Amino acid sequence: MTDPTEVDVVVIGGGPAGSTLATLVAMQGHRVLVLEKERFPRYQIGESLLPSTIHGVCRLTGVADELAAAGFPKKRGGTFRWGATPEPWTFAFSHSRQMAEPVSFAYQVERSKFDEILLRNAGRNGAQVREECAVIDVVEDGEGRVAGVRYTDAENREQEVRAAFVVDASGNKSRVHQRVGGKRWYSDFFRSIALFGYFEGGKRMPAPNTGNILCVAFTSGWFWYIPLSDTLTSVGAVVRREMAAKIQGDPEQAMAALIEECPMISEYLAPATRVTTGQYGRLRVRKDYSYLQTKFWRPGLVLVGDAACFIDPVFSSGVHLATYSALLAARSINSILGGIVGEEQALAEFEARYRREYGLFYEFLTSFYDMHRDDKSYFWQAKKVTGNSGPELEAFVELIGGVSSGEAALLDADTVAKRLRTNTEELTAAVDAVVTGGDETMEPLMKPGFVRDALAEGMVLEMRAMLGDVGAPDRPRVAGGLVASPDGMFWIPSPQE
């Protein structure tokens, strides 16, 4: 098959962000080319998902049923040994009738399988998918607009393809994002390092929490423990950045020492052996992974998923942000290509909503880290000190001082978040149940109203995806802002404007 020389949209990267965007734009009949550097299936971290991805966005892309048939363990919530309470506590996505099956769970996924299902679905929906094609750079039109990309194909030949839009969904490692201009801001607060590997035969929590993510705080940081099958477990330690040299010097020894330092994880791994072959055969390290681009788009170029931003993994927000941002960007591109809305307005809407979502998680996670008060621990003390230096959002804005678009959008996000609290009583009650699961030990989590807001919006998205036109209509998030069309595929002017 020859590669096209001109399409409507080129998507760089076939991870969850890229394949979601490609699917939603190809579904509207546009010509979409996905260029993916690797051949799938390929390894990726980020295995614990949120319900809004699988019941919301994946329902819109038509892949939810295939995911349901894939046999991924069901994640009904999270179990945390965290904060002042010595006993682990559990939150369920739903103990309420409003959130009864089928949307009260997410999956724990082997990303090699999950990402491949999403990418093949993009192909089935009309996107051309080219693997082993690495984008080298974007191509400009001489008037400040990105007009295509240069890449090497599977035979190592250099190719060029022109497009009305280039979407950078190439994750955190690629450099394409630099072409959008602005900077990548790295969070000092979440300046951590993660060391992770895989184990066979680890202990499981009792039903109904068997598939939950387990997060355990200890002196040096916290562990995730994610069941990927009856026997396979993903285990990772997130520790302070200053331990990087030790961890990178001898990861095996560092992992063994960290496990020993954490009694609960030691106990869970007592019957287990570490996987030493195949895609899970080695320990991996990731650092400096919480960041935010100061610009998300420029004419002809849009960043989605990790290419744009990422926030600490404790609440499994990465794939949610990737797929949600892809949905927002797809709406913008569909609207521009369909002649419904101009580029400036459509992409401003995408950016405002994406920044808002990121801001919600950022603020939430900052509070969440503050719940662990152990003055003797460098890891927690460092976070506490940073967290106490002022209101989180304000501190955040100061840190990215001088970047006006980022500041405005984040502050705006806060206002919008407050406005969202006027949701219907039933929705609020349902969200309360999602957060607390009726468990009083979750009370501190309820203090930040934005937790409720974030979940409320996720639920609205799920409802709309499941019910189509019957679901709650979208509302503008800013004065004069756009709203999602009833089918979720476009932006349209708000009927109230």
Ligand code: FAD
């Ligand atoms: P990716 O999944 O990275 O996909 C990008 C794709 O682009 C890749 O396939 C890559 O091969 C391709 N590519 C790169 N460069 C090029 C190029 N030049 N040309 C063509 N293709 C290219 N998220 C969760 O939801 N739950 C979790 O539990 C979770 N845990 C995490 C733990 C850690 C330690 C870290 C660091 C992250 C975690 N995440 C988690 C986040 C998650 O990994 C990411 O947010 C998610 O993978 C982002 O998806 P994406 O599609 O944006 O990028």
